[in-house]
Amino acid sequence: MKKLIGGLVAGAVLAFSAMTAQAQDVKIGVAAEPYPPFSEKNTAGEWVGFEMDLYKAVCEDQKLNCQLVEVAWDGIIPALQEKKIDVIWSSMSITDERKQVIDFTDMYYDSSNTLIGAKSDDAQPDAGNPDSLKGKIIGVQTSTIHANFIQKYFGNSAEVKLYDTLDNALADLKAGRVDYVSESSTSLAPFLQSNPDFTTKATWPLDPIFGNGVGGGVRKDDTELKAKLNAGIANVVKSGKYDEFLAKYPGLAEQIQKPQS
Numbered sequence: 001m002k003k004l005i006g007g008l009v010a011g012a013v014l015a016f017s018a019m020t021a022q023a024q025d026v027k028i029g030v031a032a033e034p035y036p037p038f039s040e041k042n043t044a045g046e047w048v049g050f051e052m053d054l055y056k057a058v059c060e061d062q063k064l065n066c067q068l069v070e071v072a073w074d075g076i077i078p079a080l081q082e083k084k085i086d087v088i089w090s091s092m093s094i095t096d097e098r099k100q101v102i103d104f105t106d107m108y109y110d111s112s113n114t115l116i117g118a119k120s121d122d123a124q125p126d127a128g129n130p131d132s133l134k135g136k137i138i139g140v141q142t143s144t145i146h147a148n149f150i151q152k153y154f155g156n157s158a159e160v161k162l163y164d165t166l167d168n169a170l171a172d173l174k175a176g177r178v179d180y181v182s183e184s185s186t187s188l189a190p191f192l193q194s195n196p197d198f199t200t201k202a203t204w205p206l207d208p209i210f211g212n213g214v215g216g217g218v219r220k221d222d223t224e225l226k227a228k229l230n231a232g233i234a235n236v237v238k239s240g241k242y243d244e245f246l247a248k249y250p251g252l253a254e255q256i257q258k259p260q261s
Helices: 002-020 050-061 072-083 144-152 168-175 185-194 223-239 241-247
Strands: 024-031 065-072 113-118 138-142 159-163 179-186 198-203
Touching: 002 113, 024 050, 024 072, 024 223, 050 065, 050 223, 050 241, 065 072, 113 144, 113 185, 113 241, 138 168, 144 159, 144 179, 159 185, 168 179, 168 185, 185 198, 223 241
Parallel strands: 024 065, 138 159, 138 179
Antiparallel strands: 113 179, 113 198
């Protein structure tokens, strides 16, 4: 009888250990719009891109069971707070304003911020001279650091037009309904490559509005998950996988700043 009880106890301990060893479920939130080369759907409807490669590697490194969840960009922070997702992994810049309501992982990439327009346009955009774009129409995606920057420096002299997606802003730029679009250089590079009549008109100087690079957004009390994600990011960089991912997307390695290994 003692042996039977002992066996039952041992079995229960093993079962409990197996349960605790299961991978943690983590819902990764991505903006439900194409943002090449970081995130977009391929012809099979699968999300691909640099950030998609990176989150999968981080999750694998930390033995996290990660599931991708599409969320509208302007509702992505509320989705995190309401626990519909556990991480924002969608090129979100780390800013003091956002850190008032959520926390961030370590930076996993950074890039310069630019303004693009038609090559035929002869204006000389200057953040120090708001009148340099007086009377112009500037398109930016809503709820972004780029919208905040443009509104701060040019909101009183130019018309600032807000869009739900970057794609819609670029479509209006191509159609001539706006004069410029402002975004990160990496996000605008594919458009410039396929539209030779447009070019970079200005690279904006460093500004606190632009924050401290891009990181994964997490809830303030989710310190354990944040620590795991930070460890995963560091390990992926050290292992060389980060550079392998960069090499898949032509020109990306020259356009971004990667974390220190």
